[in-house]
Structures are given as structure tokens and as C-alpha cells.
Amino acid sequence: RKEVEQDPGPFNVPEGATVAFNCTYSNSASQSFFWYRQDCRKEPKLLMSVYSSGNEDGRFTAQLNRASQYISLLIRDSKLSDSATYLCVVPTGGGNKLTFGTGTQLKVEL
Amino acid sequence: EPEVTQTPSHQVTQMGQEVILRCVPISNHLYFYWYRQILGQKVEFLVSFYNNEISEKSEIFDDQFSVERPDGSNFTLKIRSTKLEDSAMYFCASSEPGQGASTEAFFGQGTRLTVV
Numbered sequence: 001r002k003e004v005e006q007d008p009g010p011f012n013v014p015e016g017a018t019v020a021f022n023c024t025y026s027n028s029a030s031q032s033f034f035w036y037r038q039d040c041r042k043e044p045k046l047l048m049s050v051y052s053s054g055n056e057d058g059r060f061t062a063q064l065n066r067a068s069q070y071i072s073l074l075i076r077d078s079k080l081s082d083s084a085t086y087l088c089v090v091p092t093g094g095g096n097k098l099t100f101g102t103g104t105q106l107k108v109e110l
Numbered sequence: 111e112p113e114v115t116q117t118p119s120h121q122v123t124q125m126g127q128e129v130i131l132r133c134v135p136i137s138n139h140l141y142f143y144w145y146r147q148i149l150g151q152k153v154e155f156l157v158s159f160y161n162n163e164i165s166e167k168s169e170i171f172d173d174q175f176s177v178e179r180p181d182g183s184n185f186t187l188k189i190r191s192t193k194l195e196d197s198a199m200y201f202c203a204s205s206e207p208g209q210g211a212s213t214e215a216f217f218g219q220g221t222r223l224t225v226v
Contacts, residue, residue: 032213034214038153041199041222042219042220043201043217043218043219043220044153044201044217045217046214046215046216049214087152087153093155093166096141096158096160096165096166097143097155097158097166097168098143098145098155098203098215099155100145100152100153100154100155101152102151102152103152
């Protein structure tokens, strides 16, 4: 299994739809997980942190399943401005580095 | 809101030349990182830096690369004798003290390096 693996997409969804992304990770000892958002040719920006079973922030919900080693990100009532690449990120190597997934591209359409 | 700043935003250099990419991390952060992203590919870890020394580096970070914290605010990445394949976006990041990369890392806007 790759260190961090994501479906690259793209996911094309209509405005208002609910969309979910999954991410699997290989290091069972990882304690924290992150979802970052990256717009084209911009820096990754932190969207959500997940330290326990899950986290919710407005329209965004992240869930962690340690037994199956996957993290999910749910976006409800998607908006045009949600169009971006969503990066699953896991601290590895003793916690001194972040390992990024390839990212899942989301396109929200009218 | 505090942010990580990087200069320059874009650097064009000839193959074989040396470049220095500069970063000012968030002031109370103690962990500093360099990552790179080749166009169309994923973000890759290069090096982490804590307490004035490298704490971890990737296979990419060979003798061609070096990092330095020359003063209390700047964090630099030097690439000696640049190659065409060094062309990428280079991101600096920093995180709070205590837990290294296990806490949230904040990224600068990046320096786009083009080697011609």
C-alpha cells in the first residue's frame, strides 16, 4: 500500500451536491491527519485537522477509520468556490515530515 | 493573520547556476520545512529543520541542496548547480513548537523555479 493514496478524480458535481473523497494511508501509527485544499498553482491551505474519530466545520466533515486506515472528507451543499484539489496529508517519518497524496480534483458546476 | 512569506515568487536561472530561495516562517514557529511540487505532480517533502539542524531529509535532498537559518527570521534553501529537473514550485512551511509535523503546517505562496 502506498503511504497515502487518493482517487485523483476529477469529480464533476452540480452546485448544491454532496461529495465525498476517501484517502487510505499505510502507517498504522499515524495519530493526526490533515485535509488541505490547493487551488491551481497556489500553495496548499489547511482545510481540516483530524486527531480523533472526526471533525466537522460547517459544510465540511472529516472522518477517520483507524481500523481500515482511511480518512474521508465530505462536502455538503457544494459551491462553485469549492472547485479545487483536495490533498490528504499524513505525518510520517517520526512526525518530522508530511506525506501528501496526489490529491483529488473537484469541479463544481452550475 | 500571521503567514509564511517567500521570495522571490518566480526565479528563472540557467542550468548550472546556484539559486537561493528565501522564506520567513511564522514568528513563533520552531519547525521549518521545504517541499517541492513539479508541475502536475504531488507535493514532495525535501527537508525539515528544527533547533538549527536538519531533523529529516528525503532522497531528493542530496548534496546539491542545503538549508540555513542565517538569522532569527529567515530560512533559506540553496540549490547548487541547478539542473533542468529542478524546475518546480518550492514551498516553505512552518509549524508550531511541540509536535513537529504532527501539528498543522502553514505554507508560503511558493517560489516557482524555472531552470533553462
